[in-house]
Amino acid sequence: MQIVIIGSGNVAYHMAKAFRLNGISLAQIFGRNEKELSKISEELNIPYSTEYLEDADLYIICVSDNSVGEVSKMITKKNCLVAHTSGSLPKENLSGEYRKASFYPLQTFSRSKELEYDKIPFFIETENEEDTKTLFKLASSISKNVMESTHEKRKYIHLTAVFACNFVNHLFSRAKEISDAQEIPFDYFLPLIDETVQKIHEIEPKQAQTGPAVRNDLRVLELHEQLLQDEESISIYKTMNHSIQKMYEL
Amino acid sequence: MQIVIIGSGNVAYHMAKAFRLNGISLAQIFGRNEKELSKISEELNIPYSTEYLEDADLYIICVSDNSVGEVSKMITKKNCLVAHTSGSLPKENLSGEYRKASFYPLQTFSRSKELEYDKIPFFIETENEEDTKTLFKLASSISKNVMESTHEKRKYIHLTAVFACNFVNHLFSRAKEISDAQEIPFDYFLPLIDETVQKIHEIEPKQAQTGPAVRNDLRVLELHEQLLQDEESISIYKTMNHSIQKMYEL
Structure with missing residues (x-):
């Protein structure tokens, strides 16, 4: 062929x-x-x-x-x-x-x-x-x-991939912006990132959620919003926390 | 001790x-x-x-x-x-x-x-x-x-970790919602997710970005918005794409 x-x-x-x-x-x-x-x-x-x-x-x-x-x-x-x-x-x-x-x-x-x-x-x-x-x-x-x-299914596979890959990578980019601005080496976060992914090979992501939003730690959420300077990162921060809190009915 | x-x-x-x-x-x-x-x-x-x-x-x-x-x-x-x-x-x-x-x-x-x-x-x-x-x-x-x-630095380490871990895991949760609704096994996405993370051990996340937003593929962005049903996922979709397009000045 x-x-x-x-x-x-x-x-x-x-x-x-x-x-x-x-x-x-x-x-x-x-x-x-x-x-x-x-x-x-x-x-x-x-x-x-x-x-x-x-x-x-x-x-x-x-x-x-x-x-x-x-x-x-x-x-x-x-x-x-x-x-x-x-x-x-x-x-x-x-x-x-x-x-x-x-x-x-x-x-x-x-x-x-x-x-x-x-x-x-x-x-x-x-x-x-x-x-x-x-x-x-x-x-x-x-x-x-x-x-x-089918094409119908493939569209949803692609859409899921955008969340699970493209958006995830963009979060890494925004995370690196934050750490770069404070001269914190991004390498510090690689074990955490690796573990975040290893976890979902074993646990449902919904069960694996950690962090201030799912703990409903309003003090930290407010502190973080104050620390963020960039408009896009603030918007991501609010959107993601809102979505986490909705998912866990907090 | x-x-x-x-x-x-x-x-x-x-x-x-x-x-x-x-x-x-x-x-x-x-x-x-x-x-x-x-x-x-x-x-x-x-x-x-x-x-x-x-x-x-x-x-x-x-x-x-x-x-x-x-x-x-x-x-x-x-x-x-x-x-x-x-x-x-x-x-x-x-x-x-x-x-x-x-x-x-x-x-x-x-x-x-x-x-x-x-x-x-x-x-x-x-x-x-x-x-x-x-x-x-x-x-x-x-x-x-x-x-x-210092405490000052630790606050930013924690904030970066929220983006690189907590939000990433939440994207996995939302991704799984989308694939579950279409009866697409989430396991299909694990090689993609693993690669997304392996990549940033070698390449800057900003260089590693792929997907419709960074390609400025407006047709796909519009299609995806139509496919999404859940208000929170739509909000995440729009916020992340906006942030990607801002980062790459599209």
Whole structure:
């Protein structure tokens, strides 16, 4: 099977790398950003192009949601399978006469961070059983964790991921702003952060909640609001405490 | 040195256990909740009382901030050291004629979750060098990570911890609500959550940000707001996205 990856961002890079590490050869990596493509091409030993899209059986589109529709129009071939990697778009967002699919890896991809690909859950949706089998086999060569998912479900998976990953990371950014301003090394907080996550492998997060809001410690809540300077952090502080207190009916 | 721990909650339990595991014997664990005390006493083989406070050289008060002042008044002895474990109270909140100290473990303590005590940062503040040495030695028997900290700094350490731990855990709770409602197993998200945290051991959180807000993907942000039902989750969603977009000047 000839496979082409379209895109040159973090998802494209890690997808290509995951395939390569698992012995699946790629016919091409295609995109607009020649600088990025040539770097990926060199590292992973995959041909690249910014102009000529290689003939393939499967195209995996790894570009931002906004660009999926436009990019998918470049594939004029009919007898092939085209998948996007978006958590929120329907496969019908792909625009062409080929067979359409969704191939969604539930993970946060940063270019410079190595990943254990075999733990990434993959969610697959296609138009027919044979394509499902094809993508299942392909994803299973990377990961132990491959499932089917409708678009309806995938939207909620993505939404949950935004809370559990994107917002969590932003809390780390805001936390670091606070500690940086006081010249407190952020490393101090890493054991606490690690434990916060280890805990929810064993306990329901709702049972694991600690801190001033769930203790209804109004004195500390007020003190903290006074310590905070930044408008956004104050807004996060109030919103999160309100939500905690609602959840525990305090 | 005779040491007494006051309290019967999560901090008291783990503090007592950490001492016991490191061969430091405790003269007593003292508190109001006989049921909890007797359980801790039995598990860790430490005498307990709800009435008679044992004579000691060091009392470590592990109760909620609101109770520290009141509880500290029970110690009528003068020639002794009394420390609380609060992140936000000054040591002067302790009310008595003894020497006062802060002995703050930066960690989230849940009763049923085992902990690696040697990684917990301890922050110490006392009235004189000798007491600092005493508490340093004691904390160092548990942890490799012992530091001095003023009350001023400790307040900010605690505030940072609220963002990096308490709020993060609450995001996990809200995330799980969303996935539970769609019958999506929360286990799917654990590799993503683990990676979110592993990342910030290597990359600055501000560089590690992914997701629709930092991509300025307004279509997804709008879609997600429509999917959310719960008022608190909507409020969190909007607040966090706003804060992300401000941080990246989008």
